[in-house]
Amino acid sequence: MFNEVPEKEREKKLTDGGLDTKRLVNISLVNREGNAVIRRHLESLPLESFDSILILADESVEDSAMQADSRSLATLLLIRDIQAKRLPYKEAMVSHVHRSSFSQGSWIGEMQQASDKSVIISEILDPRTKNLLSMSKISDYVLSNELVSMALAMVAEDRQINDVLEELFAEEGNELHIRGADLYLHEGEELSFYEILLRARQRREVVIGYRPADSEKAVINPLAKNERIKWSLKDVFVVIAEKE
CATH class of the missing domain: 3.30.70 (Alpha-Beta Plaits)
Known part of the structure; x- marks a missing residue:
């Protein structure tokens, strides 16, 4: 977990959110402190070794969807660029050969070959942002606001659908x-x-x-x-x- 919240405050925030870190099974939580839009902070992480990365919207700017999405996109591009720079030369060359749609050495091509190594899922708040992510093909995304809106619309149309949603989204069942x-x-x-x-x-x-x-x-x-x-x-x- 990498963010600007001081490590001493994180456990309280997680507990208030319903997560008791002491009860985690088969998973280890490692805390690192830093700004996700500053490159030198991200470079302190072994990003090339991660199989998957989840970028959550910054709650401090969630009142401005475009600003939150801008930070998420900046973090995404920085992570992909760092990963691409750290990939072995041979692997990068092989990936470029297979990607005929981009010229060898192009920045988008380098980031796409980095996407073969790990999956990044970004939380976005504004529906307009998904067009940029779809065109880049270097990340998957979750449009959280739209999911909530669709769920509310379904429940408003038929209250019984709430039981179905609760069943599907619950931990058990x-x-x-x-x-x-x-x-x-x-x-x-x-x-x-x-x-x-x-x-x-x-x-x-x-x-x-x-x-x-x-x-x-x-x-x-x-x-x-x-x-x-x-x-x-x-x-x-x-x-x-x-x-x-």
Whole structure:
């Protein structure tokens, strides 16, 4: 955890927020103090060794969504640049060869090859900022304000949906999972999506979509649910279920 809050104050803030660090299991919390938009502070971290990084919006400027997003984007670009500079020369060259869309040595190309090494997820507050992140392709993002707005709109339309949201977002209970096709069918079996739904119900699960083995995108809530499909065991299904 890297931010400007003095380490002595962090435990109190985390406790007030509902996190008891003493009860953490299988995870270690390491505190570092510094400003996330100052390069020399970020360079003190072993950024090239991280598998994933989460950039949260600065609560001190959350009243200005654009200012908070600007800080998050600045932190993102600094981290990617530091990672790119620390990557071994050979790895950088190989990555450039595979990325024909950018000229060798371009800054965006260097940052994209750094993105192959670790995942960065940025919290953004303004919907307009997501266009910049989508174009850069060097980071994923969570549009937290929009998620809250959509949840409120669904509950306002139908109060019962609140029970569904509470179930999905709670620590325990049902959540979204990716499950192999072998749990629901045999190789080459021809079934409609409705029939897959019935088999999943026997496992106390709800199938909401699938991804064929030859596709990179999942089909959520397919329209032709009666259409029979020849399935493969390499297909996967998106289900709402409890963790096995």
